[in-house]
Amino acid sequence: MDDHARMMEKVTRVGDLYDFYGVLLTERQRQMVELSYLDDWSLAEIASHFDVSRQAVHDSLHRAVQQLETFEASLHLLESHRRQREQVQRLTVAWQQVEGAVPEAVREELRACITALAKEFQMEAG
CATH class of the missing domain: 1.10.10.10 (Winged helix-like DNA-binding domain superfamily/Winged helix DNA-binding domain)
Incomplete structure (x- = not known):
């Protein structure tokens, strides 16, 4: 470096x-x-x-x-924040892979939760 x-x-x-x-x-x-x-x-x-x-x-x-x-x-607040952010990123990727297989009624609730988490961590949700 x-x-x-x-x-x-x-x-x-x-x-x-x-x-x-x-x-x-x-x-x-x-x-x-x-x-x-x-x-x-x-x-x-x-x-x-x-x-x-x-x-x-x-x-x-x-x-x-x-x-x-x-x-x-x-x-350890910064390290905890970074770990949580990584988990939200993993969750977002996993959601994008299974979203179509989730029933519509559940899909909207999960999408709203993931979007809120991503917004909290200033990330783009899928």
Whole structure:
């Protein structure tokens, strides 16, 4: 994996962790994580915004990401969400294979349930 792909993977992971645990960070940490990982500001831009050194921003971001990882290691919300999403994907594929064989009265109820689950996980239902 090249450096760009590793960086994109890290940005994605931090964004996902932030979605679950960002509320547990301090306001300043939240702002710095948002500016760095979500808005793609440089360390220098963030440092200027907060009137601190680039090193201070780097250290704050590092601590914030460590905290997010610690929360995930304890609570496993992100991993649980990913497993549930995979199960919904498998269910959707299986449904597409058997939908025609299910009686119409049951089909509509199952289709509605699968569609609701897929929507909850922001996926396309079949």
